[in-house]
Structures are given as structure tokens and as C-alpha cells.
Amino acid sequence: RRMKVDYDFITDRLAIGDVASRAEPGFVAVVSLLSSAPYDEQYKAPAVPIGVPVLLIDIGDGRSGLETHLGAACACISEYITRGCVLVHCGYGRSRSVAVVAAYLCRYAGMSLVEAVNFIKERRQGACPADVFWAAITQWLHLDALGQAGPRREQAYGR
Numbered sequence: 001r002r003m004k005v006d007y008d009f010i011t012d013r014l015a016i017g018d019v020a021s022r023a024e025p026g027f028v029a030v031v032s033l034l035s036s037a038p039y040d041e042q043y044k045a046p047a048v049p050i051g052v053p054v055l056l057i058d059i060g061d062g063r064s065g066l067e068t069h070l071g072a073a074c075a076c077i078s079e080y081i082t083r084g085c086v087l088v089h090c091g092y093g094r095s096r097s098v099a100v101v102a103a104y105l106c107r108y109a110g111m112s113l114v115e116a117v118n119f120i121k122e123r124r125q126g127a128c129p130a131d132v133f134w135a136a137i138t139q140w141l142h143l144d145a146l147g148q149a150g151p152r153r154e155q156a157y158g159r
Contacts, residue, residue, distance in 0.1 A: 006093060008124045013085045014077065016101055016124050018093040019045050022054075027087040029053045029080035031073050033096040035060035041091055053080070061095050066136035074104045094126045099133035106141055113137055 005024055007017025015027070022030050023046035030048050034041040036058050048054050055076045057069045073088075077100075080086050088104075090096035098120055105116035113134070121127045129137075 007087060007089070008093075009085075010101055010105075010120055010123050013081050014101060014104070015085060015087045016093050016097045016120065016127070017087055017089040019089060019091050021087060021093070022046060022048050022089050024087070025049050026085060027052060028084035029055070029076060029086045031055045031057070031076055031086065031088040031097075031100060033057045033059055033088070033090040033100065035063070057100075059096060061091060062130045062132055064132050064136070066096070066099060066133055067140040070100065070103045070136065070140045073100045074107050077101075077104050078108060092126075093124065094128055095130045095133060098124065098127045099129040099137060102129060103137045103140060106137065113141070 005017070005020045007015045007021035007024070009015045019034065019041065022032060030052055032054050034045055034056070036042045039060065042056070042058070055073060057073060059066055059069065077086050077088065088097045088100050101120055102113060102116040105111045105119060106113055111119060117129065
């Protein structure tokens with residue numbers, strides 16, 4: 001019995017989806033955000049098609065620590081997106097996966113975090129990264145420091 005697949009393209013080559021969407025053929029790579037505990041999402045997930053590279057990030061929804069994985073996740077997307085369509089998924093495709101794609105859009109498309117999340121929300125109904133993931137992206141992009149000092153203040157004054 002096949003699960004109902006739910007994914008949306010955010011750009012022409014970048015999709016966000018639920019756990020069932022990882023079994024869809026046609027993606028050149030998958031970034032999979034699933035928890036091994038306490039829900040054992042990883043072990044109940046359908047298989048990714050053979051030969052498709054998967055970056056597995058073990059994180060539960062609403063859990064801290066995403067900032068330590070954003071560099072690898074965004075690099076993976078950046079590497080494979082030139083070859084075709086990349087899927088980023090979590091359990092429902094609403095929070096964890098949205099946070100990763102938002103971080104990618106900030107880093108590689110030059111969007112602000114609010115712009116990136118709004119861009120995703122226009123294309124993926126129900127997209128709403130948890131507060132802990134907003135904080136993770138902010139930390140990863142050093143937005144707090146930039147907001148306090150501005151990007152060029154130290155250089156401009158020779159500090």
C-alpha cells in the first residue's frame with residue numbers, strides 16, 4: 001500500500017515534501033530530516049529510489065540543534081540542484097524542511113529570512129517553521145551580529 005505523496009516545488013528545482021515524497025522517482029538528491037527517537041520516523045520511512053543520494057539529518061520537529069546541520073544541508077542542495085530537482089523533506093513538510101529551504105534561500109538566493117519563509121508559504125500550504133528553527137537559522141547566518149553591528153561597521157572603522 002502506497003502512502004499519499006505530498007510535495008510542492010518552491011523553485012523549479014527545489015521541492016519541499018512529506019516523508020512519503022522521498023519515495024518519488026525523479027529527484028537527483030534528497031535531504032531527509034527525520035528523527036530516530038523518540039518517534040522512530042527514520043525506520044518507518046519509505047525507501048528513497050536506488051542510487052539517489054540522501055543526506056540524513058537526525059532531528060525531531062521542534063528540537064534544537066538544526067544550526068549544526070544547515071551548512072551541510074545547504075551545501076548538499078547547492079551541489080545537486082545543478083543536476084536536477086532536489087527534495088527536502090521531513091515528516092509533514094511543514095517545519096523542519098521549510099527551515100532548511102529558507103536557510104538555503106537566504107544563503108544562496110540572497111533573501112532575508114522573512115522573505116524566504118514568505119516565498120515558501122506562497123508555494124507550500126501550511127509551511128511554518130518552529131520558533132526553534134527560526135532561531136537556528138538566525139544563529140547560522142549570524143543575523144544577530146549583523147543586526148547589531150551592521151555588516152561593514154568593523155571594517156569601515158578599522159576595528
